[in-house]
Amino acid sequence: MSQNSLTISDRIQNHLDDLTRAERQLAHSILENYPASGLGPLSALAKDAKVSVPTVARMVQKLGFNGYLDFQTELREELKAKVQDPIAKHDTWAEAAPTEHVLNSFTDAVIHNIRQSLAHIDPVAFDQACALIADKQHSLCITGGRLTQTLAEYFFSHLQVVRPKVTHIQSSSSAWPHYLLDMKKDDVLVIFDMRRYENNSFKLAQMAHEKGAKVILITDQWRSPIHQIADFSFSCRIVVPSAWDSAVTPLLLLETMISTVQNLTWGETKGRIKALEDMFDQTKQFRKFT
Amino acid sequence: MSQNSLTISDRIQNHLDDLTRAERQLAHSILENYPASGLGPLSALAKDAKVSVPTVARMVQKLGFNGYLDFQTELREELKAKVQDPIAKHDTWAEAAPTEHVLNSFTDAVIHNIRQSLAHIDPVAFDQACALIADKQHSLCITGGRLTQTLAEYFFSHLQVVRPKVTHIQSSSSAWPHYLLDMKKDDVLVIFDMRRYENNSFKLAQMAHEKGAKVILITDQWRSPIHQIADFSFSCRIVVPSAWDSAVTPLLLLETMISTVQNLTWGETKGRIKALEDMFDQTKQFRKFT
DNA sequence: TTCATTTTGATATATTTTTATCATATTTGT
DNA sequence: ACAAATATGATAAAAATATATCAAAATGAA
Numbered sequence: 001m002s003q004n005s006l007t008i009s010d011r012i013q014n015h016l017d018d019l020t021r022a023e024r025q026l027a028h029s030i031l032e033n034y035p036a037s038g039l040g041p042l043s044a045l046a047k048d049a050k051v052s053v054p055t056v057a058r059m060v061q062k063l064g065f066n067g068y069l070d071f072q073t074e075l076r077e078e079l080k081a082k083v084q085d086p087i088a089k090h091d092t093w094a095e096a097a098p099t100e101h102v103l104n105s106f107t108d109a110v111i112h113n114i115r116q117s118l119a120h121i122d123p124v125a126f127d128q129a130c131a132l133i134a135d136k137q138h139s140l141c142i143t144g145g146r147l148t149q150t151l152a153e154y155f156f157s158h159l160q161v162v163r164p165k166v167t168h169i170q171s172s173s174s175a176w177p178h179y180l181l182d183m184k185k186d187d188v189l190v191i192f193d194m195r196r197y198e199n200n201s202f203k204l205a206q207m208a209h210e211k212g213a214k215v216i217l218i219t220d221q222w223r224s225p226i227h228q229i230a231d232f233s234f235s236c237r238i239v240v241p242s243a244w245d246s247a248v249t250p251l252l253l254l255e256t257m258i259s260t261v262q263n264l265t266w267g268e269t270k271g272r273i274k275a276l277e278d279m280f281d282q283t284k285q286f287r288k289f290t
Numbered sequence: 291m292s293q294n295s296l297t298i299s300d301r302i303q304n305h306l307d308d309l310t311r312a313e314r315q316l317a318h319s320i321l322e323n324y325p326a327s328g329l330g331p332l333s334a335l336a337k338d339a340k341v342s343v344p345t346v347a348r349m350v351q352k353l354g355f356n357g358y359l360d361f362q363t364e365l366r367e368e369l370k371a372k373v374q375d376p377i378a379k380h381d382t383w384a385e386a387a388p389t390e391h392v393l394n395s396f397t398d399a400v401i402h403n404i405r406q407s408l409a410h411i412d413p414v415a416f417d418q419a420c421a422l423i424a425d426k427q428h429s430l431c432i433t434g435g436r437l438t439q440t441l442a443e444y445f446f447s448h449l450q451v452v453r454p455k456v457t458h459i460q461s462s463s464s465a466w467p468h469y470l471l472d473m474k475k476d477d478v479l480v481i482f483d484m485r486r487y488e489n490n491s492f493k494l495a496q497m498a499h500e501k502g503a504k505v506i507l508i509t510d511q512w513r514s515p516i517h518q519i520a521d522f523s524f525s526c527r528i529v530v531p532s533a534w535d536s537a538v539t540p541l542l543l544l545e546t547m548i549s550t551v552q553n554l555t556w557g558e559t560k561g562r563i564k565a566l567e568d569m570f571d572q573t574k575q576f577r578k579f580t
Numbered sequence: 581t582t583c584a585t586t587t588t589g590a591t592a593t594a595t596t597t598t599t600a601t602c603a604t605a606t607t608t609g610t
Numbered sequence: 611a612c613a614a615a616t617a618t619g620a621t622a623a624a625a626a627t628a629t630a631t632c633a634a635a636a637t638g639a640a
Contacts, residue, residue: 036367252538342620
């Protein structure tokens with residue numbers, strides 16, 4: 001590292017606001033594969049970031065370097081210093097924070113959760129469950145409890161775009177028997193139940209099951225009692241160094257499901273999304289991303 | 291890394307016996323500051339190793355490369371690969387699924403997002419922001435837009451337990467000017483704004499800012515325009531192989547914040563949580579975790 | 581809208597860097 | 611010690627890479 005203790009990555013980050021569109025695009029491309037991409041030829045970098053050659057030259061000057069070669073030299077110095085320094089050995093997430101900082105310990109735990117959970121997921125069951133969720137022939141009901149309703153909502157609001165006949169109910173709501181009434185054989189119920197498991201949710205799942213609905217359960221590593229009657233159940237590790245459980249792993253699972261379902265229904269979804277976006281555009285409430 | 295899984299360092303080591311004196315001298319010089327020195331100009335490397343320029347050219351050919359440029363390119367590839375997966379290395383996430391299964395590719399992307407985002411977070415700013423959020427002297431307002439309201443809600447529902455004077459408003463709601471009216475100097479506004487950025491959110495943030503409130507922004511890697519007026523802003527990478535953006539990284543950030551705030555206020559929080567749990571127990575809607 | 585300003589990229593020029601050639605030095609075997 | 615083979619480096623030629631110039635395009639203000 002040079003005299004000042006700022007890494008080049010930091011310098012780019014700091015200048016991000018002074019940069020123009022093409023330059024920002026370039027900056028992100030550099031940070032994407034940092035520092036490798038900056039060590040190649042200027043022209044390769046330009047091509048990679050889809051900007052012109054002079055843009056690269058201009059940006060490094062804006063960053064305060066004496067040309068691209070100077071920039072590269074400093075990058076190499078930085079790399080050299082980093083490799084030599086045994087402490088900087090990439091075992092922290094937030095590089096600027098000590099290992100024991102909550103940013104690092106928490107992230108450690110989350111990554112561990114993801115590892116463990118993914119390792120135990122049966123991809124065949126996953127694909128089957130996604131196919132059920134994508135099936136527009138039957139209605140889809142999503143429900144969560146006190147702690148999991150946000151997850152249920154997230155899932156609901158995305159699926160709503162992807163397919164019709166989706167409803168979201170809270171198991172603690174007094175209205176759920178009405179929804180159940182309309183449930184037919186082979187309809188699908190996606191239910192979230194994490195500790196502490198809720199009686200209402202169990203009853204709801206049971207009744208749906210008795211009406212012949214397919215039950216897909218998202219639960220924690222200890223598994224909700226609903227597990228016994230569920231057609232598919234996916235368990236996620238949720239333990240973090242906190243008074244609360246983490247929703248990161250289930251969220252990851254949900255997003256993966258949404259993406260899969262979306263792909264399965266892409267032909268029709270495309271139109272729905274387009275229409276939706278157009279409507280939002282018309283309200284002019286939202287500015288286009290530039 | 292190229293077809294074979296040997297690193298270039300390995301290749302040099304293996305060839306060490308085939309090399310002549312000057313070449314061996316060079317080889318050791320390369321390994322000395324690996325890989326940085328190999329990424330500079332050939333002439334610099336020659337000078338550094340105290341050998342002639344053609345010696346370098348000859349050696350890399352002996353190693354099986356197609357010239358010095360080829361050698362450098364592969365070195366860069368190796369570096370790129372190394373930085374990208376320091377944890378994942380070989381094995382896949384969902385072990386039973388092939389590498390290209392969405393479970394694996396999606397998780398790859400998410401882990402990459404987490405890495406990138408965490409690496410750019412300033413732990414000092416993080417701690418300061420958490421202190422603001424924990425400060426019960428001032429009220430706290432949480433708001434999100436169309437795509438981020440679920441995150442805002444999640445944050446809200448947890449903070450509600452941890453401290454008093456928290457409100458959640460949607461920036462698209464027509465009610466927000468009323469909330470703003472009550473906002474005093476040094477009150478805190480936590481605002482979520484990811485692409486596509488919403489005008490309403492910007493206006494809300496601006497007005498809060500003008501009233502002297504502290505603005506904490508959670509945004510994506512391209513940064514919402516609110517960034518300019520925010521007292522703290524945290525950007526998360528959200529790109530995944532899907533038609534949607536991922537909320538996993540921001541969620542991780544939120545949970546870490548919640549945990550930190552909780553620790554800061556633990557003395558008082560303890561009582562609040564206990565009271566809340568007791569209330570839930572009494573309703574007998576929830577079964578104790580066994 | 582129109583005009584001024586900024587941003588961007590194509591091309592040409594200058595620079596650096598790499599590779600090839602060849603003479604000199606070093607090593608090795610007898 | 612001497613010759614043959616090999617290794618090395620100085621220099622020149624070739625290639626690649628970077629910078630400068632300028633015109634087109636995009637943006638923003640009036």
